[in-house]
Amino acid sequence: MKRFFAVFSLAAVMFFPLYGQYPETVKPVKNVIVMIPDGTSIGVVSAARWYKKYNKTGSGLNLDPYMCGSVSSFCSNAPIGDSAPTTSCYMTGVPQQAGNVATYPVASPEKDLVPLDATMAYQPLVTVLEAARILQGKSTGLVVTCEFPHATPADCSAHYYNRGNYNYIAPQIAYNNLDVVFGGGNSIVTDDMKAHFKSNGTTLIQNDAEAFRNYRGYGKLWALFGAMNLPFDLDRDPAKVPSLEEMTRKALEILSNNKNGFFLMVEGSEIDHAAHANDAVGCITEFIAFDNAVGAVMEFARKNGETAVIILPDHGNSGFTIGRRGCGGSQSSLEDLFGQVSQYKKTASGIESILKVTPPDQIKTVFKQYTRIDLTDEEVKTILESKDYAIGDYTQVSNNRNMRYSIIEIMNVHTCFGFTSGSHTAEEVFLAAWHPSGDRPTGHVANMQINEYLCKAMGFKISLPDLTRKIFAKHADVLAGLKYGIAVKDNFPVLTVEKGGKTLSVRAFSSVAYLNGKPVDLGSVTVYVDKNETFYLPDDILKKAGL
DSSP: OOHHHHHHHHHHHHOOOOBBBBSSSSOOOOOEEEEEEEEEHHHHHHHHHHHHHHHTSSSSOOTTTGEEEEEEOOBTBSSSHHHEEEHHHHHOOOOOOOOOBBBBOOOOOTOOOOOOOGTTOOOOOHHHHHHHHHHHEEEEEEEEEETTHHHHHHHHHOOOOOOTOOOHHHHHHTTOOSEEEEEEOOOGHHHHHHHHHHHHHHHEEEEEEEHHHOOOOOSOEEEOOOSSSOOOOGGOOOTTSHHEEEEHHHHHHHHTOOOOOOEEEETTTTTHHHHHHTTTHHHHHEEEEEHHHHHHHHHHHHHEEEEEEEEEOSSSSHHHHHHHTTTTTGGGHHHHTTTTGOOOOOOOHHHHHHTTSSGGGGGHHHHHHOOOOOOHHHHHHHOOOOOOOOOOOOOGGGGOHHHHHHHHHHHHHHHHHSSSSEEOSSSEEEEEOOOSSOOOOOOOEEEHHHHHHHHHHHOOOOOOHHHHHHHHHEEHTTTSSSSEEEEEETEEEEEEETTTTEEEEEEEEEEEEEEEEEEOOOOOOOOOETTTEEEEEEHHHHHHTTT
């Protein structure tokens, strides 16, 4: 496996001949924090900066002093990235296909942008987060505004070829025994997960902001708000849902108790959601909420002196621009560009939730209350006619005649922001970084190099390929010569091994096996892939189980 990972370092040089650099020796640090504003094109960053200036809430962004380069982030077989493979590459060092969560991609030679080994398809790949816990005893955490098994958090802490299979991804995150998980997704928590939390000392707080704020413990903590993703920051009720900044500060407070240090990933998840919908005020205010979390992290890092921080999007989205055809171009004043959008008191999503319960004869009044826009009769008709066209997939808001997009179209007509797409885009994304010794990447880098930098900053003594080989070995190799079988029980594949009158049961997507009914901690999650009917598990599982 070493050979296959080495190919990617070479591919970075071949594919990006003008790649950036960082000091050959990167001093390892105690703590590493990765911050990802999901789906953030550079136009959103610029707009957020101008928005703050117009509204006199600051002349710049918290991340501005740390800007140092740009990143090409892409799938293994496509220049336009998907959240699952892009952050997976940051975490594993391997570019992957759309839908892949920390999983080696299937080779497609006619499309592949980097060399792939077809025999490695579907192989789970160890992430930086997992290595931090397994190799160094560090605490680990995820802070997001989406549901916790969504693509980016899953990329750090789970493995599967299909990012949408929460039934297999969510338990892996639970059984990976993270110290902190804050975000959304209460509807996804199962009784089995709750039982595991009870057994490993994890406190679970659900829809209780007060309990979250009053938590003063030192143990593992999950705090989830809402059934799935959190409300957009502009629509958020602070009494019920903490901000990304607040959750980040709480995570730092808990994680910093570990003398070995920690690895933390913080995601501004819903910048991407707003970009898919072409919701300009959503993009801007979500990014500012993310930048507030950056402020909290940098305050901690500079004071702590043992923390490295990498801040970068996973990909662009929507082609967001300040200025579009039909506006004044270079003659547009700050007022022209940011006056109207600053009047918007809720995102289109927030306005939609209000208008759905508003009597038709009051829609004009309510809409003006939140936007300062006087609706025409035709616009009211458009909103009412699209009311019943619900859209369940947030990535398709701008591609359907649904109520939210009807609202967005009206809001956007009154601004000068442009959008080229309702989907992801392939332009380079920004790179910002901090290292207490100044050892940070600069210039233009590829996604694989971000992983290389993270591994050096973590100071791993064992490479990710070597660790992958140890904890994600194929069951046929590990159990050669033994009697075993695979069956489905309670919707989960279960591997049963018999030896010396003892029976070992290994459930997929769990880190706990059972020897004659007694639990055995495997130290890492197991993964089952139906495409090749293979369990991936620790190569020393028999020793761990005492077989």
